[in-house]
Amino acid sequence: MNVEQVDFVSVPTRDAARAVAWYLDVLGLPVSDYTEAEVETPNVTLSFWVPEEDNIPFAPNESGIALRVADVHEAVEEVKAAGAEVVGIEDTGVCHMGFVKDPDGNVLILHKRYAPRVPR
Amino acid sequence: MHNSQTTAGIGVERTDFVGIPTRDRERTVKFYGETLGIVPNRRTHENFPEFETGNVTLAVFHPEEMGMEFKPNANPIALRVRDVEQARKKLEAAGVEFHGETYDSGVCHMAFFSDPDGNALMLHRRYAPYSDGSTP
Numbered sequence: 001m002n003v004e005q006v007d008f009v010s011v012p013t014r015d016a017a018r019a020v021a022w023y024l025d026v027l028g029l030p031v032s033d034y035t036e037a038e039v040e041t042p043n044v045t046l047s048f049w050v051p052e053e054d055n056i057p058f059a060p061n062e063s064g065i066a067l068r069v070a071d072v073h074e075a076v077e078e079v080k081a082a083g084a085e086v087v088g089i090e091d092t093g094v095c096h097m098g099f100v101k102d103p104d105g106n107v108l109i110l111h112k113r114y115a116p117r118v119p120r
Numbered sequence: 121m122h123n124s125q126t127t128a129g130i131g132v133e134r135t136d137f138v139g140i141p142t143r144d145r146e147r148t149v150k151f152y153g154e155t156l157g158i159v160p161n162r163r164t165h166e167n168f169p170e171f172e173t174g175n176v177t178l179a180v181f182h183p184e185e186m187g188m189e190f191k192p193n194a195n196p197i198a199l200r201v202r203d204v205e206q207a208r209k210k211l212e213a214a215g216v217e218f219h220g221e222t223y224d225s226g227v228c229h230m231a232f233f234s235d236p237d238g239n240a241l242m243l244h245r246r247y248a249p250y251s252d253g254s255t256p
Binding site: 001002003004005006007008009010011012024025026027028029033034041042043044046047049051056059061062063064065066067068069070074075078079109110111113117118 | 207
């Protein structure tokens with residue numbers, strides 16, 4: 001089988017309208033033209049779903065979705081000013097990672113790799 | 121990607137990766153690389169394998185090695201394949217168990233399964249055009 005691409009990444013929420021508004025207002029991600037509960041990053045769609053509507057217990061995604069920004073520290077300050085929970089900022093030696101949570105507690109990583117990739 | 125509304129926000133340039141938590145890196149690498157046939161990124165650190173799906177990277181990490189609790193991701197990542205039934209049959213032959221029958225949403229087919237750590241995945245194919253006639 002051939003995986004052509006990732007069509008969307010599911011993001012759990014307890015309030016899809018709140019989620020869409022937050023991703024638009026705070027992150028600046030546009031709402032899909034076609035689907036109410038989706039927002040678009042330039043390369044992949046984030047699709048909100050409400051597990052409790054399907055009788056599945058809600059649990060936030062803590063595995064992280066990494067969003068590239070020009071300046072991690074600035075971006076973290078901006079989402080903090082908008083009321084988001086900031087977990088912390090890490091410098092891995094090759095990138096900055098700003099761990100923040102959306103209103104449902106899903107972990108987002110504001111990410112910028114500053115080191116070039118080198119072959120192993 | 122289809123959108124019209126934009127605001128400044130924090131200026132997200134793209135999605136760099138989606139995290140895949142594991143308790144057994146070797147098993148995960150085998151599953152994504154061999155069973156699913158997704159191309160590994162050869163330039164990553166050996167403790168953080170990555171797979172390139174074409175538009176976004178899947179980044180494997182081992183939370184327990186990093187002092188964190190392992191929690192599988194219950195929220196499916198939708199992998200586009202040409203034919204969901206055909207791909208499902210191949211994965212089933214490789215021992216992958218699917219959760220229920222393939223779902224027809226009216227615009228797409230979806231078949232739900234999990235990786236060996238219990239992270240949710242989905243085979244996905246939209247077969248209907250969008251409202252403006254364009255297709256995925």
